[in-house]
Amino acid sequence: MTVLFEGISSSARFYSNLSYFHHIGKSPLKHISFGNLLELAANQFAERDAVVSVQENKRITYYDLLCQADRFAAGLQQIGLKYGDRVGIWAPNILEWTVCYFACARAGFVVATLNPSYVGQEVECCINKIGLKAIICPEKSKKSHFYDVLGTVINNLRNQIPGKLNSSNTPTLNSIVTVSENNLGGTFNYNDVMGMASEKAIKQIKANQDRVNPDNPVNIQFTSGTTGKPKAAVVSHYNLVNSSLSIGKRNELDTKHHKIGVQVPFFHTFGYTVTIGATVSYGATMVVPSPTYDPLLNLRAIKEENCTVIYGTPTMYVDLLNVQMQYNEKIDPEIAVSGGSPCSPELFKKMREHLKVKKVKSVYGLTEATAVVFQSMPSDDEDKMINTVEHLCDHLEVKVVDENDNVVPLGYTTMLGYWEDKAKTNEIIDSHHWLRTGDKFILDKDGYGRIVGRLKDMIIRGGENIFPKEIEDFLSTHPDILEVHVVGLSHKRLGEEVCACVKVRDGGGAKLTLEAIVDFCKENLAKFKIPSQLRIVEEFPKTQSGKIQKYLLKKQFEESR
Known part of the structure; x- marks a missing residue:
């Protein structure tokens, strides 16, 4: 992968190639599908918990996650979905989220991850932007009433035939699958779709894994655009698998069986790559405190499940610190990983003092780079952790530029582009596949980086x-x-x-x-x-x-x- 920044390099007086750095990885990249990544984990860690959903009181092992994913994939085929179709997951952090995600990967569908807080107009825009064929969502969750919102988008939803939706507002959408105890008009029920899968169809899903091309799309992430409409970043299996493997290793998930306290939403790149992808890559366990964000439930889940790793944004750590200072729970996490926005040195220090974490790691990246570009090394000292965005990831190339670019080879994490939007793709990826981040940046000669400002208005x-x-x-x-x-x-x-x-x-x-x-x-x-x-x-x-x-x-x- 290649990444472009604007700014200056602190190593300018040391090298003639002023702002270029290539971090050659020690482990070769893998050309496998994301569904195969789950299968490898299930073969090695069959009886280990993959996901613990604390508030829902549900657990699923790696073996059962693979079995349910294949069964649901076969069920989705029964309701008419085909290889390459786009499927939206519009849900909070429920256990079924991971089942649906891997089901789509195993069948060769492309998952679009929708923000659970979207309202009708935003959901309609996403459906039409990429031609969604199906949406999977709960009936409701806390203040979000997903089915009712879809009823404002799709004409006469309650009286329509499941799988044959007909709405002038969303012409490509054929099916809605609801995770609910109720049978809702115009939709398939999640459990019923599971029951549609025959043993022959499930075996076919397993047998067809070699036909899922790792270079094909697996995920579409919506990012807010400067035009006022969301852009749809397309990520391949190859992008996702290798980013997940790299991220998990940097977070030391390969050193032992870690249990991760998941504060971040699955729909975000922090959720689907840094969390789900990296966790499965090394057989770790995701501990999901509750479907929707709640700092107190996060703290209690970290304690009850003896989490050794915590994931969150700086804001989430501020909230977690606040509740920890009230309740002073006995927790003993080894690692806290922070990303999504810059984390202040003062916050890092408080995390170590009050959350008792041994290491605080930071990640820096963007959706268009499949999540992470710079990330903490296992051996980094406190100065590096606090004052930089850490070290360039394996197999990546980065340079800091002004208005003049140099031609360089391409690599593995840059997205395929924005869905059917060549103009916007060309704005961020140049003809040599350099990805422009839009950040003002200082690149040190040893591969560590520091953000000094953002060029974008984001x-x-x-x-x-x-x-x-x-x-x-x-x-x-x-x-x-x-x-x-x-x-x-x-x-x-x-x-x-x-x-x-x-x-x-x-x-x-x-x-x-x-x-x-x-x-x-x-x-x-x-x-x-x-x-x-x-x-x-x-x-x-x-x-x-x-x-x-x-x-x-x-x-x-x-x-x-």
């Missing part, structure tokens, strides 16, 4: 990537808003929060409150995208050519706080 709120234009485009439809620009303001717990900077129409300022903005957004934007700060402005800072200078806007409101 806001990282609690590990969620948010692009302002999507919010700006929607807020501009408000009758009292003349002009709007969205920036990220620093936040102690979340890292950043969303701030809407608004110029109002005459007479509209008095009634345009933050509460009014929230009410306006909540039916059309996921909760994490809705502004938590509002600033009314008379004029925006602009260049002479009329472009908004967002960094000055951000600076103005940061200083006023």
Whole structure:
């Protein structure tokens, strides 16, 4: 894989090839499918727990995970899905998530991972963006009512025939499978689909594994786009398998049987690659505290299941520290892995002090690179852990550039591209397969890196990537808003929060409150995208050519706080 940054290299005075580094891996890359990765684990760790879902009171061994995945894959074929079809998993961290994920990999379907907090308009956009043929979801979970939301997207859902959905809004969607105790109109029930699989069909799934091409897509991850619509990053089996193997080894999952306290959502790249993929690669156990995020349940699950590793974003560790300082539970994890957004040195120190972790590891990457580019080495000291984004991963090449690129070979983690979007793909991947990250970066001569800023306007709120234009485009439809620009303001717990900077129409300022903005957004934007700060402005800072200078806007409101 090749990765491109913008900035300078700290090794400039030492090498003529100023900003290029290639970390040659010691283990060869594997050309196998993601489904084969599970089969290898099931053969070696058959009776070991693969997933423990604590609040659901469910456990599944590696052997049973493989068996259920093959059975569900065969059932999905019975309802009409074929090799290469796109299947959406729209669910919180329930045990069935992993079964569905591997079922699709084993059958050669392409999984699209949907954010459980999406509302109807966002789900409809995802369905049509990549031509989803099926969606798998629970009936509801906490505040999310998945079936009811789908009812607002699909015409007359309750009275439609399962497998033969007919909706002008979503013409490609044929089937919905609901994980529910109820039989819901227009949908197949998860357990019924399991029961549709004949033993012959299951054997066929097993026999056809060599026909699942590792170079074909296995996953599509939606990333917010600067156009206001999500982009669909396509990841191959080859991308996912080798990233999982590399990540798991860096996290020392190969040294013993580790039990991982999973705070992150499965739909995110931190969930499906760093967590599921790496865990299965080395026969570790995923401990899922609850379907939806709850810091206290996370702490209790880590204690009850004796987790040796914890995964989370910096925000999640802030929350975990808060509950640990209240309850002072006796936990003894060996490793805490942090990713999704930068982690402060102070937070690292508190994690060691209060969570009693021996090592704190960081990961840096992006969805388009199948999750991770830089990651902690097992031998890294505290200075490296706190002050860098750690070391370049195995088999990867990286360089820091200005506007001039050099031609270099390609490698294994860069996504295949954005689904049917050549223009956006060309913006981020050049003709020599270098992936542009858009980050300002310092590359040290020994392969360690440091982020000094972001070129993109992206806001990282609690590990969620948010692009302002999507919010700006929607807020501009408000009758009292003349002009709007969205920036990220620093936040102690979340890292950043969303701030809407608004110029109002005459007479509209008095009634345009933050509460009014929230009410306006909540039916059309996921909760994490809705502004938590509002600033009314008379004029925006602009260049002479009329472009908004967002960094000055951000600076103005940061200083006023």
